[in-house]
Amino acid sequence: MRTQPSRPITWNLSTIEWLLLGTIVCALLGGAYAFLAGQNIITLILALAGFVGIFLVMFSQFIFRARRVSSTRYGNIKITPLRRGPLSTLKTQWNLLILKLRYRRKDEQ
Numbered sequence: 001m002r003t004q005p006s007r008p009i010t011w012n013l014s015t016i017e018w019l020l021l022g023t024i025v026c027a028l029l030g031g032a033y034a035f036l037a038g039q040n041i042i043t044l045i046l047a048l049a050g051f052v053g054i055f056l057v058m059f060s061q062f063i064f065r066a067r068r069v070s071s072t073r074y075g076n077i078k079i080t081p082l083r084r085g086p087l088s089t090l091k092t093q094w095n096l097l098i099l100k101l102r103y104r105r106k107d108e109q
Contacts, residue, residue, distance in 0.1 A: 016060045023053030 013021070030046030056063065071080040082088075 015064065016057060019053055019060070020057050023050050023057065026050040026053060 026046050027050040030043050030050060033046065034043040071078050073079070
C-alpha cells in the first residue's frame with residue numbers, strides 16, 4: 001500500500017483574516033495575563049489592541065476596499081463596471097416594482 005506524502009500547512013489568509021486572528025490572540029493573552037498577574041499597563045495595551053482590531057475588522061469593507069475598478073476592453077468596446085453603493089440594491093428593487101406596476105396597468109387597459 002502506497003502512502004501519500006503529507007502536505008505542508010499553508011496559511012493563505014487575507015489581511016482581514018490575519019487582523020481578526022491577531023485580535024483574538026490579543027484578547028486571549030490580555031485576559032489570561034489579567035487573570036494571572038492582575039490588571040496593569042500590559043493588559044491595557046492588549047485590550048486596546050484588541051479593541052482597535054475589532055473596530056478595523058468591523059469597518060474593513062469601507063476602509064480596505066479597492067478604490068477604483070479599471071475598465072476593460074473587449075474588442076473595440078470599452079466595458080466599465082457599475083459602481084455599487086450601499087443603496088443600489090434597494091434602488092434596483094424599487095425600479096423593478098415601478099416597472100411591474102406600469103406593465104400591470106397596461107395589461108388592465
